[in-house]
Amino acid sequence: MSRKLTINWIFDYVGLSGGVKSNRLIAEAMVRRGHEVNLVYCERPDQTPPIWRVRSYLKHKKKERESQGKQGHHLESSTANLMPVAHRPLLASDVPDADFTVATWWRTAVWMKDWPASKGAKGHFVRHHEVYGGDPEEVEAVYRMPIKKFVIARWLKTLMADSYGDSSAALVPNGVDWNQFNYVAREKNPVPAVGFLYGVANWKGAELAFNAVRKMQEKIPELKVYAFGSHLIDKKFNDMLPANFEYFYKPSQKEIPEIYRKTDCWLMPSTLEGFGMPGLEAAACGCPVVSTLCGGPEDYVVPGENGYLVAVNDADAMAEYALKILTADPQAWLEMSRNSARIAEEFDWDKSAEKLERAMLEAIA
Secondary structure, three states: OOOOOEEEEEOOOOOOOHHHHHHHHHHHHHHHOOOEEEEEEEOOOOOOOOOOOHHHHHHHHHHHHHHOOOOOOOOOOOOOEEEEEOOOOOOHHHOOOOOEEEEOOHHHHHHOOOOOHHHOEEEEEEOOOHHHHOOHHHHHHHHOOOOEEEEOOHHHHHHHHHHHOOOOOEEOOOOEOOOOOOOOOOOOOOOOEEEEEOOOOHHHOHHHHHHHHHHHHHHOOOOEEEEEEOOOOOHHHHHHOOOOEEEEEOOOOOHHHHHHHOOOEEEEOOOOEOOOHHHHHHHHOOOOEEEEOOEHHHHOOOEOOOEEEEOOOOHHHHHHHHHHHHOOOHHHHHHHHHHHHHHHOOOEHHHHHHHHHHHHHHHHO
16 A cells, blocks of 8 residues: 555445445455545435335335344445435535545435545446436436546446546456355255345346246256345246245345355346346355356356356246256366356455555546
8 A cells, every 4th residue: 555545435325235235345445455434325214104004004014024133234334434324415514534535326426526625536436337227318427427437347347438438447346255255165966956146126137037947947847946135026926936946035144155055056147237246256155157148247257167158038048058057067067166266266355455546546646
């Protein structure tokens, strides 16, 4: 470290999304490099609907019961300085003076656009093409703002250059939390098993995953299926749920690597993915990955080495390549498992923090 920086990370709402977790982990890696880091976020109490709104009230109470004792969001604890604020949007007066202030979402970049120079140089950590999360014209205007951009995947760096005229975006990849995920040599399960993350956003590809798994069970009826997520499974999927299916709702951070290790193949069925942390985490646990060509996973899935890439929305291809992994002879599967762990080792939060520090110092200069 050539200079100690004071850095603010600015969050909108917080939850159990990969984006919130990834921002926390890169911020904590900056703390390890000796920087002072503040995570400033909106935290509004979860208000109970009035009792006369019967359906909303009962739904809220059911969610409360099912979430009891489970993690609420990824900023409940951190080695960085946590600064919850009870209103929205965040104001300049809510944020300490700093050398650099980082937006974590397009809307937070709008909030801080006119903040005074005392809040430091401005940056935007771009973790997805965020046009799905607001008025596309407003989001695109944010990407054209003259502030430093940090992107987590190669496709986002290309997007910023080709679509928004900014070829200076710094590539700062996501990493693996090695305190949580690590490779333990293991054999294929006696009964084949596959897994995926369940997400409610359409682009997360839950329907594709269910379709692919059902096709796989036509060939391997005993196939076990594991999934986890931060939402209850939508009733519209009730008729699509596969046999031998186990769902982990809001699992603890300790449980997640064990879920990966239960599987012989991990699916990434998204239509568009900023990075796809579950795929990399599964790989770090020695799990081969079959992903759609959806962006982020293309940085860590090497076809034929640690998994395969298939076309978006192609359930037949996803099933075919997953079956190729599941029915591989034990030695071939073990080699692919080792390759998954080896490739995951290239993604490290401390290495990424070094890149981020360099990019910030260059921007300040």
